[in-house]
Amino acid sequence: MTALPTILFDGIAYGMLLFVLSCGLAVTLGLMNFVNLAHGAFAMIGGYVCAVLVNRSGVPFFVALPIAFVVSAAVGIVMEQTLYKRLYHRNPLDQVLFTIGLVFMAVTAVDYVMGSSQVFIHLPEMLQGQFQVFGIGVGRYRLMIIVICGLLTLGIQMTLANTRFGSRLRAAVDNPRAASGLGINVPQVFALTFAFGSGLAGLGGALGAEILGLDPYFPLKFMIYFLIVVTVGGSQTITGPFLASLLLGIADVAGKYYVPKLGAFVIYTLMIVILIWRPNGLFGRVAQR
Amino acid sequence: MRADHGVGEAVLRRARWGHGETAFWLIAVAAIFVFPDRYLILTEMAWLGLFALSLDLILGYAGIVSLGHAAFFGVGAYAAGLLAVHGIVKEPVLALVVAGLAAMVLGFATSFLVIRGSELSQLMVTLGIALLLRELANKFSDITGGFDGLQGIVIDPVLGLFAFDLFGKVGFIYCLAVLAVLFLLARLIVYSPFGLSLRAIRNNPLRAAAIGIPVNRRLIAIYTLSAFYAGIAGALFTQTTALASLDVFSFERSADLLLVLVIGGAGYLYGGLIGAVVFRVLQDMFSSWTPQFWQFWIGLVLVLIVLIGRERMYRGVQWLPRLVLRRIAAARGHAAAPDRSAS
Numbered sequence: 001m002t003a004l005p006t007i008l009f010d011g012i013a014y015g016m017l018l019f020v021l022s023c024g025l026a027v028t029l030g031l032m033n034f035v036n037l038a039h040g041a042f043a044m045i046g047g048y049v050c051a052v053l054v055n056r057s058g059v060p061f062f063v064a065l066p067i068a069f070v071v072s073a074a075v076g077i078v079m080e081q082t083l084y085k086r087l088y089h090r091n092p093l094d095q096v097l098f099t100i101g102l103v104f105m106a107v108t109a110v111d112y113v114m115g116s117s118q119v120f121i122h123l124p125e126m127l128q129g130q131f132q133v134f135g136i137g138v139g140r141y142r143l144m145i146i147v148i149c150g151l152l153t154l155g156i157q158m159t160l161a162n163t164r165f166g167s168r169l170r171a172a173v174d175n176p177r178a179a180s181g182l183g184i185n186v187p188q189v190f191a192l193t194f195a196f197g198s199g200l201a202g203l204g205g206a207l208g209a210e211i212l213g214l215d216p217y218f219p220l221k222f223m224i225y226f227l228i229v230v231t232v233g234g235s236q237t238i239t240g241p242f243l244a245s246l247l248l249g250i251a252d253v254a255g256k257y258y259v260p261k262l263g264a265f266v267i268y269t270l271m272i273v274i275l276i277w278r279p280n281g282l283f284g285r286v287a288q289r
Numbered sequence: 290m291r292a293d294h295g296v297g298e299a300v301l302r303r304a305r306w307g308h309g310e311t312a313f314w315l316i317a318v319a320a321i322f323v324f325p326d327r328y329l330i331l332t333e334m335a336w337l338g339l340f341a342l343s344l345d346l347i348l349g350y351a352g353i354v355s356l357g358h359a360a361f362f363g364v365g366a367y368a369a370g371l372l373a374v375h376g377i378v379k380e381p382v383l384a385l386v387v388a389g390l391a392a393m394v395l396g397f398a399t400s401f402l403v404i405r406g407s408e409l410s411q412l413m414v415t416l417g418i419a420l421l422l423r424e425l426a427n428k429f430s431d432i433t434g435g436f437d438g439l440q441g442i443v444i445d446p447v448l449g450l451f452a453f454d455l456f457g458k459v460g461f462i463y464c465l466a467v468l469a470v471l472f473l474l475a476r477l478i479v480y481s482p483f484g485l486s487l488r489a490i491r492n493n494p495l496r497a498a499a500i501g502i503p504v505n506r507r508l509i510a511i512y513t514l515s516a517f518y519a520g521i522a523g524a525l526f527t528q529t530t531a532l533a534s535l536d537v538f539s540f541e542r543s544a545d546l547l548l549v550l551v552i553g554g555a556g557y558l559y560g561g562l563i564g565a566v567v568f569r570v571l572q573d574m575f576s577s578w579t580p581q582f583w584q585f586w587i588g589l590v591l592v593l594i595v596l597i598g599r600e601r602m603y604r605g606v607q608w609l610p611r612l613v614l615r616r617i618a619a620a621r622g623h624a625a626a627p628d629r630s631a632s
Contacts (some may be wrong), residue, residue: 037410089597092408093354094595097551100544101591108585109378166585220540226418231413268421275417276402 005136007254015249016149017211019242021204022226023156024197026241030173030232034084035092037099039201039226041218042252046072046202047214051119061124065206072202077080084194085187104218111216117235118215119127121206131288145207152200152241160238177242228271304480317465321458328457330573334565335464336525341549341561342468342475343518349555351511352477352491356412356543358417360399361392361516363537365523367426368392370439370533371539379445381528385467388524396516400509416540423538438534442527452528459583460529467525468562471518476558478514487511527616542585548591554603 025039046068053059053067087095127141130198160166171179172186180186212222225248233244248267253264320331326526338580340362347353370376378384399513402414426433434440446452451459489497490504498504536542545568553564575583591599594602 008376029392029409035412080479083592083596090595092412093547094413094599096354096356097547097591098595100547101588101595103560104544104584108588112582112585155628175570223540224416227413227416231410265421265424265428268417268424272402272417272421273415277407 003136006138007257008250009138009249010142011253012246013139013249014151014253015246016146016153017204017208018225018229018249019245020149020152021201021208022201023220023238023241023246024199024201025195025226026230026233027197031236032088032194034083035090035095035099037096037223037227038102038106038219039198041103042072042076042198043201043205043208043222044106044110044216044218045075045205046199046217047205048114048119048211049202050206051121051209051214053178054121055119061121065203068206069203070200070203073195073199075202076198077191077199080191085191088190091181103223106219107216113214116216118213119209120214121209122124123210128224133211141210145211148207152203156266157238160206165189165192179189183191224268228267231272232274255281296500300480300485305614310559313553313562314469315577318620321462321465323419325456325458330441332457332461332464332571333390334569335468336522336529337546337569338467338565339464339471339525340519340522340564341565342472342552342558343515343561344546345520345555345558346475346479346515346518347512348550349489349557349560350484350487351508353508353512354411355403355415356540356547357415357417357541358515358546359538359542360419360422360517361396361519362523362526362542363419363426364392364395364402365389365520366527366533366537367433367439367523368520369524369527370442371432373442373444373528374439375428379630380449381447381463385521385524385528389521392520392523393513393517396519397509400512400516402514404505405509416543419424419538419540419543421532423535426535434534436535438532442531442533444528444531448515457529464529466523467521471521472558473564475518483507483510488524490531545587548594551591551594554599578627589616 021043022039023067024042025036026038028034028039048063049071050061050068053064059067061106083098123141127144130137130139133140160169168179168184168189171182171184172189176186205218208214212218219274228248229241232248233241251270252264252267255262255264259266324331340358343361344355345353365388368391369384372384373379374388378387392468399418400416400420403411427435430436444453447459447463451463453459453463479487486497486502486507489500489502490507494504524538526537549564549568550561551564552567553560553562572583572587575586580583
């Protein structure tokens with residue numbers, strides 16, 4: 001029987017991964033009120049870029065990760081400038097339809113190009129296997145995920161709290177009109193944030209290929225998880241989604257381990273209950289708009 | 290809608306049965322004789338049309354956006370399947386009503402969750418409910434058959450008289466008849482004062498409440514009714530195909546349904562039916578081009594529709610018929626252009 005600390009450890013790794021995957025969505029939803037169901041597609045792009053680079057071209061894993069980030073971010077900014085930008089002021093139904101269409105296209109396009117089977121990334125030796133710390137089994141790969149995602153989270157938090165860009169972003173979240181009145185280039189802030197969020201999703205997709213599995217249906221399979229993180233965490237702070245991801249990660253791993261038959265059932269129920277109980281998310285402030 | 294003195298008159302005029310509608314149903318009936326080798330796809334159009342009609346009732350008339358309408362479809366489908374497998378209700382029409390009622394109960398229970406909160410939480414809650422039901426169906430695989438679906442569904446003759454044949458003729462006529470009955474019922478409902486109050490709520494819930502419309506109760510009522518319709522559509526699906534598997538709850542089904550309704554246009558009842566026909570024809574065409582990848586083109590259609598703009602698309606489609614009608618009206622000497630607000 002696996003010890004509780006190992007489950008907790010795996011859960012935290014999973015949760016951190018979910019956070020990196022979905023914090024871009026937290027920004028699009030919270031900042032631009034844009035319902036982006038295609039967020040997982042950017043993660044999938046990152047995952048496949050990494051897989052192709054590592055498996056076919058022999059690029060080292062740690063070099064492929066930043067490339068995955070850059071490619072996803074580039075695709076993100078192109079999409080934002082050409083398509084998403086036009087839809088910011090449309091109603092949610094249009095946004096939902098549009099992004100579902102994008103998901104369908106992404107899924108089938110990847111299926112066509114890469115095949116429908118699951119893809120594995122060849123990991124370097126040093127990331128495989130487990131070691132024991134005080135009798136707790138610690139997977140090397142998961143430890144790396146916790147380290148990378150933890151650093152990223154800190155970086156995001158610092159950027160938001162301490163930099164000029166962070167203050168612009170927060171100003172644009174709170175009141176886009178007043179922010180643009182103060183001379184902040186709100187569309188530019190949107191575009192950069194969107195690109196950064198897509199890049200993070202791509203990085204998350206590359207990191208998560210090992211744990212979540214990577215196949216063309218990735219965007220559909222994990223869409224609900226990203227949405228849960230954002231709706232439960234509330235989309236107005238970054239701590240909310242972070243805590244929600246950890247909660248979701250631990251609950252999912254523990255749920256799969258202790259009550260495998262109930263599976264995702266517990267999580268969906270929790271989501272609905274939380275949404276009813278606190279429509280602005282567990283950690284959200286009261287909506288101002 | 291502008292509020293002027295002739296409101297009542299305008300409503301009555303819009304509720305009047307038009308020539309276009311007669312033509313529509315004549316074509317539908319004619320399809321029985323014109324396409325004798327296409328009954329299967331026609332049947333699909335019929336239940337899909339009914340399913341889209343059920344979404345239209347909440348989306349087009351009450352403004353409730355749902356990403357999980359497949360929940361009710363699935364409950365109807367499994368209910369019909371289980372009733373047939375265990376021989377509880379053998380007669381299809383009766384089983385249909387029972388399945389619809391089962392979905393209706395679920396609709397009523399979940400309506401309280403759905404009408405709360407913003408559009409985003411509506412989307413999430415509806416999506417969550419459909420996924421939840423899928424998990425449940427998967428978990429209780431001893432009842433539902435899990436991933437393999439229900440086995441051994443045999444449907445008795447309709448009303449004890451008309452057995453389902455191999456070519457699907459009886460199936461199609463049966464679906465069409467059910468669709469017509471439920472359509473007429475929906476038509477009565479949306480042009481009744483109840484239906485008008487729904488439109489008021491869709492346009493502005495706050496003002497609707499201010500003029501004394503019980504907003505929440507009306508929304509619960511229409512959501513429950515819509516669930517009933519979706520349940521019947523699901524039951525028709527099971528009865529005509531003898532299938533009920535986990536994918537009745539799938540997200541793709543709900544998403545495709547939105548596309549169906551958007552193609553046809555929400556808010557005038559025929560949108561769902563026209564959308565179902567167009568969608569199935571498109572799907573058929575796409576899958577003959579690229580058998581495995583038809584979903585790509587469906588996605589492209591969705592993206593294009595949104596980019597072009599739904600309003601603009603409908604106006605484009607209506608341009609020619611309106612021109613013709615206007616000419617006819619001008620020739621008759623009075624310039625009464627038909628006005629139909631499809632939003």
